[in-house]
Amino acid sequence: MARLIENVEIERLCIIDDDESARASYVEEFYDSVFTPVSQGKVKDVEQFLRKSSDTFDAVISDHQLKKKNYFPINGAQVVSMCFDRHIPSVLVTKYDQAQMSEIRRFRSKIPVILNPSQFAEDTIIRSLEICIKELKGEFRSDRKLWRTLIRIDSIEGNHIYIIVPSWDSKGAISIAKEELPAEIRSIIEVDKRMHVQINIGCENINDLYFGSWEIK
Amino acid sequence: MAIALQTLEAQIRFSTQIIKRLGEELNPSIDQSILELVKNSYDANASNCIVELDSITEIGGSIKIKDDGDGMDSDNIINGWLVLGESSKKANIKTRLGRIPSGSKGLGRLAALRMGTVAKLQSYPKDETGTYYELIIDWNKYDNAKLVEDVSLPVKKFKSTTDKYVQGTCISIENLRNKIGDREVTRIARGLILLSDPFDDDPYSFRPRLISEEFKEMEQLVARRYFDDADYHLVANVDKNGMAYASINDYKGNVLFQAKHSDLSKKRKGNIYECPPVTFDLWTFLLNEITFSTRPTSVGEVRAWLKEFGGVHLYENGLRVSPYGNPGNDWLDMNLSRAKSPEERPSTNTSIGAVRIKDSGSLLSQKTDRSGFIENDVFHEIKSFCKDALDWMARRRLEVAEKKRSAERQRSKDESSGTKESLENEIKLLSASRKSKVQKAFVKYENARKNEIKALKSEIQLYRTLSTAGITAATFSHESRGNSIKAITVSLKTIDKRIKEHIRLKYDELFKRPIDIISNSLDSLAVLGNATLSLLQREKRRPIKVSIHKIIETSIEILLPFFDGRDIKVNTDLTNGNPFVRASEAAIESIVTNLLNNSIVALEDTTIDRQIFIKTIVEESVLSIIVSDNGPGIKGINIRDIWLPGETTNQNGTGLGLTIVRDAVLDLGGKVSANANGAFGGAEFIIEIPILGI
Numbered sequence: 001m002a003r004l005i006e007n008v009e010i011e012r013l014c015i016i017d018d019d020e021s022a023r024a025s026y027v028e029e030f031y032d033s034v035f036t037p038v039s040q041g042k043v044k045d046v047e048q049f050l051r052k053s054s055d056t057f058d059a060v061i062s063d064h065q066l067k068k069k070n071y072f073p074i075n076g077a078q079v080v081s082m083c084f085d086r087h088i089p090s091v092l093v094t095k096y097d098q099a100q101m102s103e104i105r106r107f108r109s110k111i112p113v114i115l116n117p118s119q120f121a122e123d124t125i126i127r128s129l130e131i132c133i134k135e136l137k138g139e140f141r142s143d144r145k146l147w148r149t150l151i152r153i154d155s156i157e158g159n160h161i162y163i164i165v166p167s168w169d170s171k172g173a174i175s176i177a178k179e180e181l182p183a184e185i186r187s188i189i190e191v192d193k194r195m196h197v198q199i200n201i202g203c204e205n206i207n208d209l210y211f212g213s214w215e216i217k
Numbered sequence: 218m219a220i221a222l223q224t225l226e227a228q229i230r231f232s233t234q235i236i237k238r239l240g241e242e243l244n245p246s247i248d249q250s251i252l253e254l255v256k257n258s259y260d261a262n263a264s265n266c267i268v269e270l271d272s273i274t275e276i277g278g279s280i281k282i283k284d285d286g287d288g289m290d291s292d293n294i295i296n297g298w299l300v301l302g303e304s305s306k307k308a309n310i311k312t313r314l315g316r317i318p319s320g321s322k323g324l325g326r327l328a329a330l331r332m333g334t335v336a337k338l339q340s341y342p343k344d345e346t347g348t349y350y351e352l353i354i355d356w357n358k359y360d361n362a363k364l365v366e367d368v369s370l371p372v373k374k375f376k377s378t379t380d381k382y383v384q385g386t387c388i389s390i391e392n393l394r395n396k397i398g399d400r401e402v403t404r405i406a407r408g409l410i411l412l413s414d415p416f417d418d419d420p421y422s423f424r425p426r427l428i429s430e431e432f433k434e435m436e437q438l439v440a441r442r443y444f445d446d447a448d449y450h451l452v453a454n455v456d457k458n459g460m461a462y463a464s465i466n467d468y469k470g471n472v473l474f475q476a477k478h479s480d481l482s483k484k485r486k487g488n489i490y491e492c493p494p495v496t497f498d499l500w501t502f503l504l505n506e507i508t509f510s511t512r513p514t515s516v517g518e519v520r521a522w523l524k525e526f527g528g529v530h531l532y533e534n535g536l537r538v539s540p541y542g543n544p545g546n547d548w549l550d551m552n553l554s555r556a557k558s559p560e561e562r563p564s565t566n567t568s569i570g571a572v573r574i575k576d577s578g579s580l581l582s583q584k585t586d587r588s589g590f591i592e593n594d595v596f597h598e599i600k601s602f603c604k605d606a607l608d609w610m611a612r613r614r615l616e617v618a619e620k621k622r623s624a625e626r627q628r629s630k631d632e633s634s635g636t637k638e639s640l641e642n643e644i645k646l647l648s649a650s651r652k653s654k655v656q657k658a659f660v661k662y663e664n665a666r667k668n669e670i671k672a673l674k675s676e677i678q679l680y681r682t683l684s685t686a687g688i689t690a691a692t693f694s695h696e697s698r699g700n701s702i703k704a705i706t707v708s709l710k711t712i713d714k715r716i717k718e719h720i721r722l723k724y725d726e727l728f729k730r731p732i733d734i735i736s737n738s739l740d741s742l743a744v745l746g747n748a749t750l751s752l753l754q755r756e757k758r759r760p761i762k763v764s765i766h767k768i769i770e771t772s773i774e775i776l777l778p779f780f781d782g783r784d785i786k787v788n789t790d791l792t793n794g795n796p797f798v799r800a801s802e803a804a805i806e807s808i809v810t811n812l813l814n815n816s817i818v819a820l821e822d823t824t825i826d827r828q829i830f831i832k833t834i835v836e837e838s839v840l841s842i843i844v845s846d847n848g849p850g851i852k853g854i855n856i857r858d859i860w861l862p863g864e865t866t867n868q869n870g871t872g873l874g875l876t877i878v879r880d881a882v883l884d885l886g887g888k889v890s891a892n893a894n895g896a897f898g899g900a901e902f903i904i905e906i907p908i909l910g911i
Contacts, residue, residue, distance in 0.1 A: 019701075019703070021704040022707070024704070025703075025711065028707075029710070029711045095703070118706050121710065156553070157556075157759060183597060187548070187589075
């Protein structure tokens with residue numbers, strides 16, 4: 001069986017999770033569904049794995065933490081963003097904390113949907129894939145659209161900078177790992193500096209916020 | 218195909234405005250502009266270059282830059298010096314003296330020349346003895362003309378009036394448009410001194426000079442060279458194959474540590490540094506009176522020297538590239554690393570260094586406005602090498618510090634037993650009656666001291682155990698939340714769905730309750746993990762404006778499943794407004810969470826309707842947080858002792874919760890008090906904190 005989502009036929013879902021039981025539970029969830037789940041084993045070379053994708057799967061469902069157990073050489077957020085570059089619809093399913101949020105945000109422009117494992121069900125996966133395919137076609141929801149936005153650097157502490165985005169939340173500072181910044185911006189940041197950045201200010205949750213290009217004056 | 222009726226020749230032409238814009242907008246400062254002209258002298262093989270400033274404190278002054286280089290003939294002037302925008306950087310073609318040209322696009326030169334209304338060039342070519350060429354640029358003519366090409370610039374040839382052999386170039390910038398202040402002169406002096414690596418020992422290197430008092434003072438300062446007073450000297454380099462090596466020497470030059478490529482490149486898993494050969498020297502100083510007490514130099518002198526020249530300067534093919542190492546420029550993030558881990562890390566105020574790059578392949582390229590290199594991959598590789606070397610040095614220095622600390626502990630122990638022995642010997646010398654009394658007093662003191670040490674040791678052990686428990690709990694929380702809980706949650710949903718599909722009629726009767734129980738238990742389990750991880754969030758340790766009511770509400774929310782599971786009702790009565798302090802969220806959270814935990818434990822022994830009450834009151838900029846319960850109250854312990862570490866009536870308790878509350882409140886400038894039986898019968902804790910506003 002297969003499902004036509006936004007004119008794209010999706011049947012085989014590649015399930016990526018470093019925990020075998022978690023993978024098995026996702027596969028079970030799809031038993032008797034329109035999809036055929038494919039439990040993915042250990043991967044050493046992600047490029048090669050994705051090159052062969054069309055032979056084995058049509059879409060990807062991936063957890064974020066993949067490196068810890070040496071299951072994948074990179075984490076799920078990066079895998080999903082690489083899938084996006086190759087036009088493979090994909091959904092990140094993970095429960096992440098603040099430290100991971102910073103890592104995920106770096107790839108957020110190419111991760112249309114992040115689901116909590118408790119939301120994992122056939123209908124939510126269908127809706128998520130629909131959103132993803134639309135973004136692959138260049139159709140963005142209002143909360144994912146980037147706008148040129150003025151920001152101010154509130155403080156710099158260790159490897160993080162804290163910025164205020166007045167048009168999104170004039171009081172709360174948003175933490176960004178320095179390595180998330182483009183190299184040319186990293187060298188000019190200073191407290192109270194203002195600059196323009198592309199941000200999806202239509203989103204409501206801080207975890208959904210992401211940054212596009214940074215402008216140098 | 219259409220045939221053209223007429224063909225007219227056309228070129229792109231430039232308005233004279235472009236001269237103004239290019240020269241003035243692309244160059245950052247006066248000192249940088251002058252340095253551009255001085256770099257031209259370096260490229261022209263000059264040994265000496267003198268910068269003279271005349272009447273610059275007023276508008277209309279002049280600047281003269283004179284060198285003894287190869288000079289220029291009319292061809293060099295017309296097809297080289299006057300051509301703007303073309304980089305003369307052909308790094309593989311060295312100059313007559315073997316220098317790699319610094320490469321100027323001419324825009325810096327333009328900015329310098331336009332500082333006055335007239336620029337005058339006189340050049341004595343090396344190969345045309347007895348003649349010189351002159352060019353005068355009157356910028357007013359450009360201001361009045363429409364196009365750049367409308368102004369002609371005659372290059373005149375003259376017979377030299379002197380019999381002496383003269384070669385070189387002299388540029389005068391006359392009738393300055395702006396004054397040049399003391400601070401700018403200091404910057405020019407500093408820029409000239411640092412331009413040609415004064416830390417290198419080469420006596421024949423290019424040494425530009427400024428005729429001014431500021432320069433003399435600075436030259437004397439740089440000449441003092443306090444390198445021998447450095448406590449550590451890091452010497453690191455990358456060879457032509459990208460392999461890195463490093464050593465740390467002490468002030469006598471003895472090698473303390475050595476690193477191979479594999480030691481330095483751990484972060485990059487041993488991969489080579491993809492950059493041209495680089496050497497990195499860093500001298501770091503322990504700037505304290507004790508270290509300098511036995512040296513001929515005073516700590517103040519070294520501090521003043523480092524203030525002027527400290528930081529890590531970057532030299533490309535022998536010439537300094539600004540702004541690296543300028544005051545306030547911390548391109549290797551040394552100050553950030555020190556702030557993050559202060560022990561044994563140098564800052565730009567306690568160290569001086571030079572990164573020397575030999576780039577004959579033009580792999581690095583400076584930005585057009587001369588504000589450093591374009592940050593391409595090669596530049597990042599160089600930066601990464603320097604940072605790796607600094608990290609390695611920090612690790613080795615920490616190792617030394619650890620050894621010192623361990624020796625210090627042993628020494629204190631030895632000293633203590635030595636002191637005890639000498640005291641006992643002194644007691645022996647006393648008269649019999651005095652001896653007995655003093656001995657008794659001493660034994661008493663000794664026992665009290667032992668008890669104190671014992672208590673401190675046990676407190677330290679407790680903190681260590683709790684830290685270990687915290688770290689382990691965080692790891693388990695991550696793991697269980699990420700895997701086990703996830704797999705159970707998804708599988709439970711699948712079972713629920715299938716039962717509903719296949720045995721719908723019996724679902725409510727047979728399956729709904731146990732499925733709900735597992736689902737609720739999963740929620741509680743997840744909360745356990747979330748609560749632990751939430752306490753450890755790095756963001757929470759950052760001092761910010763903290764809303765106390767918000768922290769109270771989120772702390773209750775996090776612990777809600779515990780309250781529900783224990784049948785405890787939490788009542789809040791928070792004052793109007795939003796009282797706030799400047800603190801870390803972690804500090805306020807630890808106060809609230811520990812007090813709530815205290816009540817949870819106290820209520821374990823009760824069978825009544827368990828309740829916790831949280832009330833806040835603001836009086837004259839002081840916020841009182843009153844946490845009370847309807848439990849048994851404080852029993853079996855003196856109320857003053859409840860705040861002491863390790864004091865608890867709970868057999869499995871740590872006795873640290875209330876100590877943490879007390880310490881956190883004291884840090885915020887507040888105070889704590891308690892009632893054994895408060896308004897609701899159980900214990901009542903009153904926290905008073907000065908607030909910034911409401």
